Amino acid sequence: MNFRAQIPNSFSLPRRIHGLANLAYNLWWTWNVDAQRLFSRIDPELWEQTYHNPIKFLRQVPRPRLNAATNNRYYLEFYDRMLRLFDQYMQPEQTWFSSAHPELGDKLIAYFSMEFGLHETLPIYAGGLGVLSGDHAKEASDLGLPFVAAGFFYTEGYFTQYISDDGWQEAEYNVQKFEDLPVTPVVDSDGMPMMISVELPGREVKLRLWEVRVGRVPLYLLDANLEQNSPQDRALTARLYSSDLDLRVSQEILLGIGGVRALRKMGYEPVVWHMNEGHSAFMVLERIRELMADGMTFEVAAQTVREGNVFTTHTPVPAGNDEFPLWLVEKYFSHIWPQLGLDRDKFIDLARHTVSWGEMFSMPALALSFSAARNAVSELHGQEARKMWAYLWPGRTEEEVPITHITNGVHVGTWLARRLRHLFDRYLGAEWMEHADDPDVWELVNNIPDDQIWEVRLHLKRKLTVYMRERARQRWKSGSWHPIQAVAAGVLLNPYTLTIGFARRFAPYKRANLLLTDIDRLLKILNNPERPVQVIFAGKSHPDHEGGKMLIQEAYRAVKKPESGGRLAFLEDYDMNLARYLVQGVDVWLNTPRRPNEASGTSGQKAGMNGVLNFSVLDGWWREGYNGKNGWAIGEDLDYADPEVQDMADAKSLYDQLENEIVPLFYQTRSSDGLPGEWIMRMKESIRTIGPQFSMRRMVKEYLERLYLPEMKGERPEESESARH
Numbered sequence: 001m002n003f004r005a006q007i008p009n010s011f012s013l014p015r016r017i018h019g020l021a022n023l024a025y026n027l028w029w030t031w032n033v034d035a036q037r038l039f040s041r042i043d044p045e046l047w048e049q050t051y052h053n054p055i056k057f058l059r060q061v062p063r064p065r066l067n068a069a070t071n072n073r074y075y076l077e078f079y080d081r082m083l084r085l086f087d088q089y090m091q092p093e094q095t096w097f098s099s100a101h102p103e104l105g106d107k108l109i110a111y112f113s114m115e116f117g118l119h120e121t122l123p124i125y126a127g128g129l130g131v132l133s134g135d136h137a138k139e140a141s142d143l144g145l146p147f148v149a150a151g152f153f154y155t156e157g158y159f160t161q162y163i164s165d166d167g168w169q170e171a172e173y174n175v176q177k178f179e180d181l182p183v184t185p186v187v188d189s190d191g192m193p194m195m196i197s198v199e200l201p202g203r204e205v206k207l208r209l210w211e212v213r214v215g216r217v218p219l220y221l222l223d224a225n226l227e228q229n230s231p232q233d234r235a236l237t238a239r240l241y242s243s244d245l246d247l248r249v250s251q252e253i254l255l256g257i258g259g260v261r262a263l264r265k266m267g268y269e270p271v272v273w274h275m276n277e278g279h280s281a282f283m284v285l286e287r288i289r290e291l292m293a294d295g296m297t298f299e300v301a302a303q304t305v306r307e308g309n310v311f312t313t314h315t316p317v318p319a320g321n322d323e324f325p326l327w328l329v330e331k332y333f334s335h336i337w338p339q340l341g342l343d344r345d346k347f348i349d350l351a352r353h354t355v356s357w358g359e360m361f362s363m364p365a366l367a368l369s370f371s372a373a374r375n376a377v378s379e380l381h382g383q384e385a386r387k388m389w390a391y392l393w394p395g396r397t398e399e400e401v402p403i404t405h406i407t408n409g410v411h412v413g414t415w416l417a418r419r420l421r422h423l424f425d426r427y428l429g430a431e432w433m434e435h436a437d438d439p440d441v442w443e444l445v446n447n448i449p450d451d452q453i454w455e456v457r458l459h460l461k462r463k464l465t466v467y468m469r470e471r472a473r474q475r476w477k478s479g480s481w482h483p484i485q486a487v488a489a490g491v492l493l494n495p496y497t498l499t500i501g502f503a504r505r506f507a508p509y510k511r512a513n514l515l516l517t518d519i520d521r522l523l524k525i526l527n528n529p530e531r532p533v534q535v536i537f538a539g540k541s542h543p544d545h546e547g548g549k550m551l552i553q554e555a556y557r558a559v560k561k562p563e564s565g566g567r568l569a570f571l572e573d574y575d576m577n578l579a580r581y582l583v584q585g586v587d588v589w590l591n592t593p594r595r596p597n598e599a600s601g602t603s604g605q606k607a608g609m610n611g612v613l614n615f616s617v618l619d620g621w622w623r624e625g626y627n628g629k630n631g632w633a634i635g636e637d638l639d640y641a642d643p644e645v646q647d648m649a650d651a652k653s654l655y656d657q658l659e660n661e662i663v664p665l666f667y668q669t670r671s672s673d674g675l676p677g678e679w680i681m682r683m684k685e686s687i688r689t690i691g692p693q694f695s696m697r698r699m700v701k702e703y704l705e706r707l708y709l710p711e712m713k714g715e716r717p718e719e720s721e722s723a724r725h
């Protein structure tokens, strides 16, 4: 390789523990919960104040604290043990991949995504898509896949959410300083910053590269915030998902075309190119252009490029699928189509999508047409995707549309509570994480004594309660809060009450207000004196989306009602940190999408493997995960023609089951030991079934075997009849 990513030498650490600097710059610590304690033990308060950011932490931690650690025999033993684990991880004798496919170690997979959700300190994600990318990269590292990833360094990250006392979402953007983040500049062999450039109309935009170490996997982030660029161009990589079309198409050009150039410049030669969602689909054009510059015709180049490409579609909601009007495409691509030997019409044909109001250039269509392997993210989503994109394969029936499905999963090390991990270490065997996709290993959950698993559950609920109160205290101290906001932030919640969590993006199809359909019936459920119930809401709306913000307001107004008795809460600023507290700390995880719009969903998988029982519509992953004993289904396994009928039926099913099943079961305790035996049985059933089936390990192995390997082995079958091109 012709580059380096240099860790700045910016901490003054005692020699004995100077390995903490290396550790801070590799996100391995984010999914090795014990390693986090290497930082937090030195100064727990500062660890919270810096929001679990080891770079800031190590820079600010007072010297006496560091000295105290180096004088503490227990700390040093713990330090030595953790660093040994880290070294073994980074220099393995063997990985799963190197044993399974020893001959394919040099066949590189490149993975492109608009967002990566790796940890709360690196705010380059908005929601589920980003968390999936982050989890995918972590698992690729764990399995030892030859894998490199590309995305953006967003100068302002995603926004911080505040809720006004009237329930209105306010967005605050904070400028991220790279010195504070676990990113290192990529420099060439002379030590100069490595740069690439991409043409936009009338100018060249320069991009610099940052490296993030995700265990063994490098992730490269493109950054346009450079003095060489105009102020407008510097802002191109400032924020995620702008609604401004010019900005959006420019960003996607930078990701697709710039991403390919960045990997080339560093000397990477991937054989598989995975587009995670359509945002990066312009990579197709850059790779065809490269091959044509080497003398291939467009047709041959297109076929070659297609063979190496993999595309994953993530939503059946039309608004979630990126499309650009043709005037915009002309503005940005008229200088490119001659390079591809195409005229305007032929170029637009690459991704033409005819809709009721005219013609659009569709990013998923571009990606689908130029990939050899294509997948949706759950079985039901596969059906929807084949319906949605059937027009790209005229002459085929819907079943014949070549889009398969691989259901999403989550990275167990990232999402499983530390206490549960230790409990599983004891009962599932020390090596269980290496076999997290093996149902036989998870069978052993049945051997965990009820009192032990219940004790962990109570601990996690208390931890969530304490955390909510502490957050509320800090906000109260800031002096900008009306007292009612402290109530809304959950200070009246009781850690021994049945607690339901609902946290996700506030998009209308997610129906956050379904639970509020019959408010009187809900209040009766909440305020039952013997068997009270409480509900915690959290989630962001896209900052330009009034409909989503109004849904938040509707929820917040219900939360503030005195009649709710403080048993409803809305927590501000849902992010990966809050997500961890919630998916580990509530009893029931509620999800109410309007089927079939939830392509997969993953938060319920995180909850389920923590023994939190899912109570969800049979959409996305839950349609496959639900077995009648590991949670509850809202509504039936069927589609509705009329959304109003659907909403009424689902609301009724929701209330009926809460009243008749879920609440009684939670409060029904055995006389012998006072534990809710039936509930605990369901918890174990949830962990046992959801753990293996929806682990990221199962998912990445499936991607490897079904989508990546055929190309890595050079066995991609020729498609008898490809999409229109």
Ligand SMILES: *Cc1c(COP(=O)(O)O)cnc(C)c1O
Pocket: 126, 127, 128, 129, 131, 503, 504, 505, 574, 575, 576, 579, 580, 600, 601, 602, 603, 604, 606
């Ligand atoms: C897991 C996660 C999501 C995805 O959740 P779904 O609503 O199930 O798609 C979104 N945001 C954050 C912060 C998450 O951790």
